[in-house]
Amino acid sequence: MRTAFFRAVMDAASIDPRITLIVGDLGFGVVEPFAKRFPAQFLNAGVAEQNLTGVAAGMALMGRIVLTYSIANFPTLRCLEQIRNDVCYHRTNVKIVAVGGGFAYGALGVTHHATEDLAVMRSLPEMTVVAPGDPIEAELATRAIIAHPGPCYLRLGRAGEPVLHDSGVDFELGKAIQLRDGTDLTIISTGGMLTTALDAATQLDVRGISSRVLSMHTLKPLDEDAIAAAARETGAILTLEEHSRIGGLGGAVAEVLAEIEGIHVPFRRIGLPPGFAPLAGSQEYLRAAHGLGAESVVQTVLNLLEIAPA
Amino acid sequence: MDDFNPSIDEVNKLSQQIRAQVLQMTHRAKSGHVGSSFSIADLLAVLYAKILRVRPDEPEWPDRDRFLLSKGHGAAALYATLADRGFFPGDWLNEFYADGTLLAGHVTHHGVPGVEVSTGSLGHGLPLGCGMALAAKRDGRPVRVFVVMSDGECDEGSNWESALFAPHHRLDNLTAIIDYNKIQSFGSVEEVLNLHPLAEKWRAFGWAVSEIDGHNFGQIVAALKNVPTQPNRPTCVIAHTVKGKGVSFMEGQLLWHYRSPDANELQAALRELETHR
Numbered sequence: 001m002r003t004a005f006f007r008a009v010m011d012a013a014s015i016d017p018r019i020t021l022i023v024g025d026l027g028f029g030v031v032e033p034f035a036k037r038f039p040a041q042f043l044n045a046g047v048a049e050q051n052l053t054g055v056a057a058g059m060a061l062m063g064r065i066v067l068t069y070s071i072a073n074f075p076t077l078r079c080l081e082q083i084r085n086d087v088c089y090h091r092t093n094v095k096i097v098a099v100g101g102g103f104a105y106g107a108l109g110v111t112h113h114a115t116e117d118l119a120v121m122r123s124l125p126e127m128t129v130v131a132p133g134d135p136i137e138a139e140l141a142t143r144a145i146i147a148h149p150g151p152c153y154l155r156l157g158r159a160g161e162p163v164l165h166d167s168g169v170d171f172e173l174g175k176a177i178q179l180r181d182g183t184d185l186t187i188i189s190t191g192g193m194l195t196t197a198l199d200a201a202t203q204l205d206v207r208g209i210s211s212r213v214l215s216m217h218t219l220k221p222l223d224e225d226a227i228a229a230a231a232r233e234t235g236a237i238l239t240l241e242e243h244s245r246i247g248g249l250g251g252a253v254a255e256v257l258a259e260i261e262g263i264h265v266p267f268r269r270i271g272l273p274p275g276f277a278p279l280a281g282s283q284e285y286l287r288a289a290h291g292l293g294a295e296s297v298v299q300t301v302l303n304l305l306e307i308a309p310a
Numbered sequence: 311m312d313d314f315n316p317s318i319d320e321v322n323k324l325s326q327q328i329r330a331q332v333l334q335m336t337h338r339a340k341s342g343h344v345g346s347s348f349s350i351a352d353l354l355a356v357l358y359a360k361i362l363r364v365r366p367d368e369p370e371w372p373d374r375d376r377f378l379l380s381k382g383h384g385a386a387a388l389y390a391t392l393a394d395r396g397f398f399p400g401d402w403l404n405e406f407y408a409d410g411t412l413l414a415g416h417v418t419h420h421g422v423p424g425v426e427v428s429t430g431s432l433g434h435g436l437p438l439g440c441g442m443a444l445a446a447k448r449d450g451r452p453v454r455v456f457v458v459m460s461d462g463e464c465d466e467g468s469n470w471e472s473a474l475f476a477p478h479h480r481l482d483n484l485t486a487i488i489d490y491n492k493i494q495s496f497g498s499v500e501e502v503l504n505l506h507p508l509a510e511k512w513r514a515f516g517w518a519v520s521e522i523d524g525h526n527f528g529q530i531v532a533a534l535k536n537v538p539t540q541p542n543r544p545t546c547v548i549a550h551t552v553k554g555k556g557v558s559f560m561e562g563q564l565l566w567h568y569r570s571p572d573a574n575e576l577q578a579a580l581r582e583l584e585t586h587r
Contacts (some may be wrong), residue, residue: 048474215527
């Protein structure tokens with residue numbers, strides 16, 4: 001996703017000199033080509049995210065389109081009030097980009113687990129929140145947030161995620177992408193869990209359970225129509241995210257479902273349980289250890305459908 | 311602004327007018343921060359009368375100087391200044407703090423001509439100012455940026471991130487003015503979290519530092535009219551001020567960080583201001 005992001009930013013920066021990338025002294029080995037090619041559109045602000053974010057808002061108020069870039073929680077939680085007051089309240093053209101959503105930096109420890117960012121960013125006024133599901137979505141999402149006026153948060157994975165879309169996918173902010181259709185349930189996924197959602201759907205298929213899979217790449221504004229359609233047209237809904245169960249995709253979908261009159265659809269949120277994940281481990285290990293593996297998803301679906309009125 | 315070049319006497323009149331308005335506004339609103347507004351009244355009067363290149367009839371003029379009141383609790387003084395300079399009608403001041411109106415108790419940009427950024431949480435103005443100054447430099451625009459901060463605000467770590475940043479990026483179009491009135495929310499700066507030696511700190515970070523009497527018009531003009539004073543360096547003007555300056559029973563009193571003048575205090579204070587005109 002990181003590579004796809006930089007490809008899109010380089011393209012955009014070559015056309016529009018307003019596009020400015022500010023990094024917080026991170027991105028070794030990936031930001032250099034941008035820095036070299038666009039020195040007037042690049043800034044390393046040092047290890048100082050509060051100032052970095054204020055500088056981004058100040059530059060945006062002077063007419064630039066600014067992307068702030070760092071990893072895990074550094075570009076979001078560390079400078080949250082600058083994002084709220086400076087970026088959002090002034091409705092600046094600042095795009096906050098975090099690499100390493102969820103457990104992407106799992107082995108680096110709890111400080112590097114970005115597992116509450118979606119909930120926090122989603123609650124901010126004016127903020128658009130995007131978590132693409134594969135490199136193709138990441139590239140299209142990057143182009144989309146640059147073109148979208150106003151504050152955006154882009155949560156990326158890291159590197160090496162599988163490509164899940166054929167080329168030519170129709171990407172629009174706020175519009176879920178359906179990767180497969182089914183009738184027994186809908187798996188709604190955000191961010192890098194999309195590959196797990198598809199794996200689980202394949203396994204369920206073998207058992208004769210047909211799944212619709214939606215990539216909810218935009219958490220805000222949320223595609224309420226797609227959620228309502230899933231509630232009407234399929235037998236159950238499951239959300240899947242590499243994020244706390246509180247306030248992220250699951251919470252957002254639950255809010256929508258609770259307010260749709262006349263529809264009561266069996267529903268489960270798969271996400272991280274309350275509490276930190278203090279043990280070291282790869283992304284794959286930590287996902288599995290916290291119930292985010294495809295097998296866990298399949299098991300949750302089986303339990304959910306059993307209790308569902310058929 | 312281009313044809314507006316008032317005498318020092320007129321600047322003094324403006325600063326007393328700002329104070330009188332602040333008294334009326336805070337009395338009506340039953341709001342505080344009179345002392346914080348008074349300590350910057352003379353700075354604001356000089357900035358808006360003699361320093362800033364701004365156009366009240368064209369507040370969004372792209373190449374205007376940017377003024378950021380980072381100590382957002384001094385809002386009453388800024389609103390009074392902007393109204394006096396014609397950015398918006400003076401009768402807006404009557405609605406300071408009022409339900410459903412634009413002039414909130416901390417500096418608010420929303421719908422208020424002349425206000426660049428909203429502040430109120432401390433330590434936000436200098437990073438924003440750094441971004442504006444850097445963008446102006448990179449785009450080759452003549453914009454200068456002025457940020458007024460409080461002394462208590464210097465407790466915030468974000469300012470020191472900016473203090474490192476601005477000299478590193480040679481932002482000589484940026485000027486930070488510190489309203490050093492020596493009193494913060496809970497007591498004296500010395501007691502709460504000592505800033506001394508403040509000038510040496512900014513100098514060590516690479517700023518061109520001057521110290522002035524923040525109530526002496528000649529010194530304020532001299533410190534600000536020729537910035538940058540050193541090429542490639544941002545300017546830091548430490549303005550030694552008196553909280554509540556201009557009304558004897560408010561001067562140097564922590565109480566007037568919070569208290570709103572009652573009817574008797576309002577009249578007494580207004581009478582005293584008259585004698586300074």
